[in-house]
Amino acid sequence: MRFRTGVLAASLISSLLAACASAPHADRTRTAKAAAPAPCPVDPSWDEPTAPRHIYANTWYVGTCAISAILITSDAGHILIDGVTDKAAPRIEANIRALGFEPEDVRYIVSSHEHLDHVGGIARLQRDTGASVVAREPAASALERGHSDRSDPQFLSVAKFAPVASVRRIGDGEILRLGPIALTAHATPGHTAGGTSWTWSSCEGATCRAMVYADSVTPFSDEVYRYSENAEMVAAFRKSLATIAALPCDILLTPHPSASQLLERLDPTSGIGLVDTHACRAYAATGSEKLDTRLSKERADRPGNVPSQKQPTPGP
Secondary structure (H helix, E strand, O other), X not given: OOOOOOOOOOOOOOOOEOOOOOOOOOOOOEOOOXXXXXXXXXXXXXXXXXXXXXXXXXXEEOOOOOOOOEEEOOOOOEEXXXXXXXXXXXXXXXXXXXXXXXXXXEEEEEOOOOOHHHHOOHHHHHHHHOOXXXXXXXXXXXXXXOOXXXXXXXHHHOOOOOOOOOOEEOOOOOEEEEOOEXXXXXXXXXXXXXXXXXXXXXXXXXXXXXXXXXXXXXXXXXXXXXXXXXXXXXXXXXXXXXXXXXXXXXXXXXXXXXXXXXXXXXXXXXXXXXXXXXXXXXXXXXXXXXXXXXXXXXXXXXXXXXXXXXXXXXXX
């Protein structure tokens, strides 16, 4: 099949990379200045459509106003990160076409974590593109079942999704290769047990940027699950936050674009820089604060708990 580098639909984005391969020294001639996409609502629904956006080099935003989907392109085919909801999946395909690429040229689909808003559309996208789906356990098994299990803190409060066929397993630190693309999986459980962050390098000429798609770091749960009663998950969560903080990180992307101000950073009129080498550390620090707050609240809400008048002894 012939892989196309494409022309952006004029109604969506008028900026174009004439050769949209991920090879570091590919010719990347730009045309007219991009027209800014219409702003998203203040509190968008998961399925609220938005125009695709160029992020950097061979990396593109093709998701909705509220949920990210990232396309990494090359002459050997493309990789899609996350699949939003089943209802919004056709919008992802339309956004890919609007950029001048073909959904059928997507060779791999990977995911951040096993919740409906991020993987609900993967079964449809797999069927429409013929792509292989790749995930880390236990997310891979959840994708095949169409739902998570009790290892997911939100198990009782999240909806099921269409099961995904034949998910290929990938391990922590393994690299998924497609032509010049090298996408590394990082185990970052906490928000879910199967949470995974992804890193790769995108290059424009000799300038390469360390790209990070960091998984969600908020300790949400259903009304039954208590992080304070799951020491193994808390330890894994803290390790995940340390992993994200230590990643080489020029451009931070997140499953919910609002978590990293991604859409604002892609707006040249916002005054917010796209490149921020401290962004991953700040994102991890925010997650750590949220986890500490959650654990403190759970301890305070424990049945029969009587607040002590004695100040706790500081730990080591």
